[in-house]
Amino acid sequence: MAHETRSIIYLWRARAQTLLLHAVLIVACLLIAAPVLNALVGSTQTTAEAFTYPPKLTPGKATVDNFRNAWNLGLGRMMLNSAYIAIVITVGKTALSLFAALALVYFRFRWKNLIFLFILVTLMLPVPVRIIPLFELIQTFKMGDTYYALTLPFLASATGTFLFRQHFMSIPTDLVDAARVDGSGPLRFLFQILIPMSMNTIAALAVIEFIYIWNQYLWPLIVISTNEKQVIQIGLKMATQVWADVDWGMGMAAVVMAMVPPLIVLLLLQEQFMRGFGLVQEK
Numbered sequence: 001m002a003h004e005t006r007s008i009i010y011l012w013r014a015r016a017q018t019l020l021l022h023a024v025l026i027v028a029c030l031l032i033a034a035p036v037l038n039a040l041v042g043s044t045q046t047t048a049e050a051f052t053y054p055p056k057l058t059p060g061k062a063t064v065d066n067f068r069n070a071w072n073l074g075l076g077r078m079m080l081n082s083a084y085i086a087i088v089i090t091v092g093k094t095a096l097s098l099f100a101a102l103a104l105v106y107f108r109f110r111w112k113n114l115i116f117l118f119i120l121v122t123l124m125l126p127v128p129v130r131i132i133p134l135f136e137l138i139q140t141f142k143m144g145d146t147y148y149a150l151t152l153p154f155l156a157s158a159t160g161t162f163l164f165r166q167h168f169m170s171i172p173t174d175l176v177d178a179a180r181v182d183g184s185g186p187l188r189f190l191f192q193i194l195i196p197m198s199m200n201t202i203a204a205l206a207v208i209e210f211i212y213i214w215n216q217y218l219w220p221l222i223v224i225s226t227n228e229k230q231v232i233q234i235g236l237k238m239a240t241q242v243w244a245d246v247d248w249g250m251g252m253a254a255v256v257m258a259m260v261p262p263l264i265v266l267l268l269l270q271e272q273f274m275r276g277f278g279l280v281q282e283k
Contacts, residue, residue, distance in 0.1 A: 011260050018156060029235070036259070037253045038252075039252045039256055039259075040252075040256060041056075041058070041059060041060075041256045042058060042248060042249060042251075042252035043063065043066055043067070043252040043253040043255070043256045044059040044060040044061070044062060044063040044249070044251065045059070045060030045061075045062060045248075045249050045252075046060055046061070046062045046109065046249050047246070047247055047249055049061075049062070049249075050223050050248045050249060051248075059147065060249070061189075061273070062249050063096075063253075065249075066250045066252070066253035067253045067256075067257070068259060069247070069250045070239050070251075070253040070254040071257075072226060073234065073238055073239055073250075073254075074235065075235045075236065075239065075254055075257060075258075076227065078227075078230055078231055078232045078234070078235040079232045079235075079258070079261065081147075081229060081230065081231050081232070082213075082214055082231040082233070082247070082261075083214075083230040083261060084147070085147065085151055085213060085216075085231065086209075086210045086213040086214050087210075088151050089151055089154045089155060089209060089213045090206050090210050091211065091261045092151070093153040093154070093155055093156070093157040093160050093200055093205070093209050094160065094205060094206060094209070096155055096156060096157065096160075096161075096162050097157050097160030097163070097205070097275075098164055098190065098194070098195070098202075099163045100140050100141070100161040100164075100165075101160075101161055101163075101164030101167075101168050102164040102168070102190050102194070103169040104161070104188065105165055105169055106168070106176065106186065106189075107186075109233075111187040113273075116161075116165070119158045119161055120158060120162065121163070122158045123158045123159065123162075127218065127219070128218070131218070131219065131222065134153055135222060138153070138223060143221055143224075145223065145224055145226060145229065145230070147226045147229065148225070148256075149218070149223045150220060150224065150229075150231070151217075153219075154213065157205075157209070159205075159208075160209070161199050162266075163201060163205055164198065164201065164205075164206075167198055167201045168194065168198075170263075171197065175193065176189075178203055179193055190192045192248055200273075200275040203269045203272030203275075204272065204275075206265075206269065207265060207266055207269050207273045210265050211266070212260045213258065214232070214233075214258075214261065214262050215233060216231060216233060217231075217233040217234065217260075219224060219255075220234055221231070221234055232258045235254065235258075236251070236254050236255060236258060239251045239254035240254075262268050
């Protein structure tokens with residue numbers, strides 16, 4: 001009898017712990033999703049509905065008007081600009097990082113470790129520190145207000161180089177020796193062996209870089225002066241301001257529109273993204 005009582009107590013305790021854990025996770029998920037849910041609801045409301053008290057948590061009646069007005073501001077063009085820039089930089093960063101990691105792991109040359117250390121040091125320089133000299137360099141080469149100014153400064157990636165270097169170092173040396181015996185050159189070894197074995201890591205880097213570039217605000221604001229070449233993050237600021245008034249409904253609609261492309265990229269590469277970081281954590 002005592003044994004059965006202890007079993008029942010243990011069972012109820014386990015269920016209580018499980019319920020408490022699920023409750024904490026649900027609350028945490030709601031807190032994390034609160035800004036997104038607020039944007040979704042706000043994108044359907046008028047400015048008057050957005051400022052009602054107590055706050056209105058149900059959809060409003062201005063959904064079509066908000067999204068149409070936001071689109072008419074030219075956000076479609078800005079989204080295309082951001083997508084083009086993000087794709088170019090993501091592909092360029094991935095390619096340069098692969099070549100740099102290949103050289104750092106499989107080639108022997110003087111000061112290799114010192115060069116890699118210098119690459120890591122660049123990670124400690126935040127973007128605001130580099131903006132003034134970078135802007136002067138762009139103006140010197142007369143690339144201001146061009147797509148070159150938005151793409152070329154971001155093609156090199158210390159993070160990508162470090163990520164691929166660590167991954168390449170985990171590949172067995174027997175595979176490298178076998179490829180060398182078969183007469184594979186560096187490029188053939190890279191494209192036929194290393195890249196197929198690194199697809200998860202490549203996908204993880206691609207997701208990070210795409211979202212990072214998509215969310216660029218400060219640099220495009222400084223270097224681009226025409227709306228036709230501007231990016232979506234600048235468009236979000238424009239969407240919240242109509243002369244002296246702030247149209248929060250249209251601004252939230254613009255935010256929802258801007259969230260869609262990076263969300264699609266994350267969903268498409270979600271499995272490879274998680275596997276890529278799983279590989280990193282195992283090293």
